[in-house]
Amino acid sequence: MAILPPTAANIERARAQLTAGGLVAMPTETVYGLAARAVDSDAVAAIYATKQRPQFNPLICHVADLAMAQAHGVFNPTAQKLAQHFWPGALTLVVPRRADTPICTLVSAGLDTLALRMPSHQVAQQLIAACDSPLAAPSANPSGRLSPTRADHVAAMLPEIDVLEGGACEIGLESTIIGCFDTAPLLLREGGIARHDIEAVLGEKLQELPEHGEATAKRAPGRLARHYAPRASLRLNQSAEAAQRDDCLLIGFGADAPDTAAANLSPTGDLVEAASQLFNVLHRLDDQAMRQGQSLAIMPIPEQGLGAAINDRLRRAAEPA
Numbered sequence: 447m448a449i450l451p452p453t454a455a456n457i458e459r460a461r462a463q464l465t466a467g468g469l470v471a472m473p474t475e476t477v478y479g480l481a482a483r484a485v486d487s488d489a490v491a492a493i494y495a496t497k498q499r500p501q502f503n504p505l506i507c508h509v510a511d512l513a514m515a516q517a518h519g520v521f522n523p524t525a526q527k528l529a530q531h532f533w534p535g536a537l538t539l540v541v542p543r544r545a546d547t548p549i550c551t552l553v554s555a556g557l558d559t560l561a562l563r564m565p566s567h568q569v570a571q572q573l574i575a576a577c578d579s580p581l582a583a584p585s586a587n588p589s590g591r592l593s594p595t596r597a598d599h600v601a602a603m604l605p606e607i608d609v610l611e612g613g614a615c616e617i618g619l620e621s622t623i624i625g626c627f628d629t630a631p632l633l634l635r636e637g638g639i640a641r642h643d644i645e646a647v648l649g650e651k652l653q654e655l656p657e658h659g660e661a662t663a664k665r666a667p668g669r670l671a672r673h674y675a676p677r678a679s680l681r682l683n684q685s686a687e688a689a690q691r692d693d694c695l696l697i698g699f700g701a702d703a704p705d706t707a708a709a710n711l712s713p714t715g716d717l718v719e720a721a722s723q724l725f726n727v728l729h730r731l732d733d734q735a736m737r738q739g740q741s742l743a744i745m746p747i748p749e750q751g752l753g754a755a756i757n758d759r760l761r762r763a764a765e766p767a
């Protein structure tokens with residue numbers, strides 16, 4: 447409906463809409479989220495309907511601080527350590543639900559766990575504080591599409607939703623998700639904080655689940671959904687020559703990218719910069735490719751640091767529909 451500058455009056459307007467059971471898109475430092483009050487099961491159901499999201503895929507709850515998180519989830523020492531070190535920021539912790547949490551079970555899609563994150567973006571923090579309640583918020587895109595990193599991406603994909611303006615998302619990739627249960631910590635999704643940095647704080651390796659299987663369906667149901675896809679087809683690990691031969695719009699990376707590339711995620715080869723540009727470049731070039739009847743191609747991205755999360759998104763984006 448509208449892109450709203452984050453004035454006190456508009457934060458109040460958003461709070462009133464949420465309290466009345468509505469949905470509002472809010473900026474975070476990772477990507478824009480489509481928010482509802484996590485205790486309001488009708489509003490949470492509206493998130494699933496608006497995104498056309500499969501109901502087996504649970505939502506992240508955004509909290510004001512660790513105390514709010516611990517009122518709803520059970521934090522073991524590992525979870526506490528990670529929250530103390532990385533919050534506010536791009537880290538989501540999946541922990542057991544507290545038996546007495548008023549957060550609706552639809553948020554967890556029927557699982558006995560809860561995903562919690564304290565975002566650092568000032569507008570998200572102000573909105574959560576104003577609501578005095580955790581906000582359930584998946585990325586503000588129709589299920590399977592690219593995540594939004596600017597308010598106008600949300601407005602283009604979900605035109606019926608009010609969006610609080612928060613500028614371009616600084617990190618530009620969704621949060622890293624870690625499962626903290628009674629076993630070793632599990633890396634459930636690569637994201638805006640590199641695995642190495644988390645392992646350095648914990649002093650232990652993160653465990654992983656297989657891509658498919660029963661444990662994965664229970665612990666990382668999001669892996670089963672198709673994700674992050676542009677409408678145009680996307681080819682990975684392409685050379686400049688192949689892209690030119692096949693008339694693809696080429697997304698470059700680093701100093702070796704040719705001048706003919708349609709974009710460069712980072713001319714200096716900086717993976718943090720590339721992460722922050724990824725979805726923005728994909729949104730822009732996808733529009734152009736659709737207008738011109740072309741495909742997209744991208745040069746290889748190194749698998750180090752945030753490159754692992756970038757390549758995770760790209761592999762899913764390149765899967766045929």
Ligand code: TXA
Binds near residue numbers: 479559586623635666
């Ligand atoms: O950075 C982010 O994480 C953004 C911003 C808005 O916070 N949110 C986001 O939400 O990426 P979404 O819905 O696009 O992705 C949430 C992921 C899904 O893969 C979902 O399966 C997983 O979190 N998830 C949520 N609750 C879970 C749970 N209880 N157990 C395992 N995975 C969970």
Ligand code: MG
Binds near residue numbers: 584585593
């Ligand atoms: Mg998403």
